[in-house]
Amino acid sequence: MWPDLLAHTLQHVKLALAALAVATTLGLPLGVLAATQPRVRGLLLSLTGVGRTLPSIAVLMLLLPVLGVGTAPAVAALALLAIPPIAINADVGIRGVPLAVLEAAGGLGMTATQRFARVVAPLAAPVAFAGIRTAATETIASATLATFVGAGGLGDDIVRGLQTGNPAPLYAGAVTVALLALAVELLGARIGRALEAP
């Protein structure tokens, strides 16, 4: 049982990290785009409103007929759920950069690219990271449900324990995933504080 638990923990983390990587790769540029294009922002906000309301299990199951079972569909569903908080926070962070700072940067002779890389991105980073943090906590939790679409993870242990009436894998899986979620939450809080401290 212990090798299983270790393997499932790694699988769980990989699943969540893959989804988070996809969501960040798509979500950050989407947020930048939303910050500069009001129409994109409008679309993003309305999609996010719906996206935050949909239960993750429903999203997982609705992708099932389209993508089938296994790791790829699970990653796709988790990534889809993680994009909204990341994109929204990037947008909020960028729009929070004071206009005076941007004008000063322009006055110093920075190009648009330099201005973004050296001024906007660092100032928007704490808020943008808060979105990634929210997404990470939710993804770790939702990845538990990936077992229902055959993608493994710590949900496997919990489900096996429930089905066989064997408390050992149930508790092992439940406690491990709970600790994992708390660890991600605490790590996120710590990184967030470090980013906010100038």
Place this chain on the structure above:
Amino acid sequence: MNGGAALRFVAASARYPGADRDAIAEIDLDVAPGEFVVLLGPSGCGKSTLLRTVNRLVALARGRIELDGADVAATDPVTLRRGIGYAIQAVGLFAHMSVARNVAVVPSLLGWEPARIAARVDELLALVRLDPARYRDRFPRALSGGEAQRVGVARALAAEPRVLLMDEPFGAVDAIVRTELQRELIDIVARLGTTTLFVTHDVEEALRLADRLVVMRDGRIEGQGTVEELLEAPASPYVRALLRADDPIDRAYFEHARSALRGSR
């Protein structure tokens, strides 16, 4: 001291938890029925604390306060407060209630008949010069600062309190509106015969309004008397400096402003 004081402080002292000295110390003060007494002093001098001991928002550590001869400590604080008007600088109108319901707060707490409350609300709005028909159903958010404080004064007077406590009520409104509100307040409390205790740090306001002026410093009374008495013979160098009693131009200005405000009184 006459025995008919509306409000009497006897060696009243109060201290905030954790503080190393009294916020007010050994305060002796008599307020006659219908008198308008202004507590004047810089921030932190204890004037607001003294005011708040009357309706027991602040508890006395030692001494006592008598309202019409009865120790306030012997009355349940909630009952006591319903018989005392209270108006503050931030007004504190209840944001989720209409103007009428704000004014009606104390009468409804006292269980007045709805018809009597409605009549009283209109009477009070008229008293503070707000057209009842226009203002009755408005919400505080839709009022200017001056209008809000008029409603605050109406609310404080709603249940015909014997004593009115006011803590810098006009501190947040602009100068023109403030003068207008001062004039109306003097007029209203004189008509109703309400005993008033009024806190301010604004010397000009104090000199305009006071029947009697109480100057406070570091939790103690530094001097008290009518405006004329204090200007003629300041009780201490501090009072003299605060009131700028030596400056003939200031004095002439104050006296003019006071007579303009108070008419022949």
Place this chain on the structure above:
Amino acid sequence: MSYLHTHLARVLALAGAHVALVALALIAAGAVALPLGVAAARRPRLGAWLLGGFGVVYTIPSLALLAVLVRFFGLGDGPVFIALVAYAQFMLVRNVVVGINGVDRAQIDAARGLGMSARQTLVRVELPQALGVMLGGVRVAAIAMIAIATLAGYVGGSGLGVLIFNGLTLHNQSMVVAGSLAIAALAILVDGGFRLLEARSFPGGRASA
């Protein structure tokens, strides 16, 4: 989609059971959270402890908590009900605290000074003004509870999750899709309903923040 057409009555019955479970749990959770929230607003240190503890519960993945509860309370709606009440506490208590703390101090001073008792101040001044924020907490909690209650279908309980998990077992994809769509629709509907309530919860008009 075909399942929705052929078994509409069953989908509606399960939706009814889903709503009933969530509604009962929400009422129970609110009855616990309101006094806790008021106490937490009055005593900041107690509040920090309560929210810290409920925050930990809130972080635990729902399947993990539910599985452990099933070990103790058996299969069925019972353990789901307990899990729902436990999860909701964080969102509900937090918003009661934020709502009460958001009431302007001058209004509290005026309320006490005019002769309202502590209880009257709470009921007549603080809670009515905190209502909008508290309803926001109820909305967020209700949405989360609708999602979590889906798992009732996996542990022998009722609700729309039955369609998803029976469908998975029977390899009946249209049943799974019907259940998922119904749950999504329910969440969106409830969200919209509470947003309408929130917008109407403050007669004086919300102060611009």
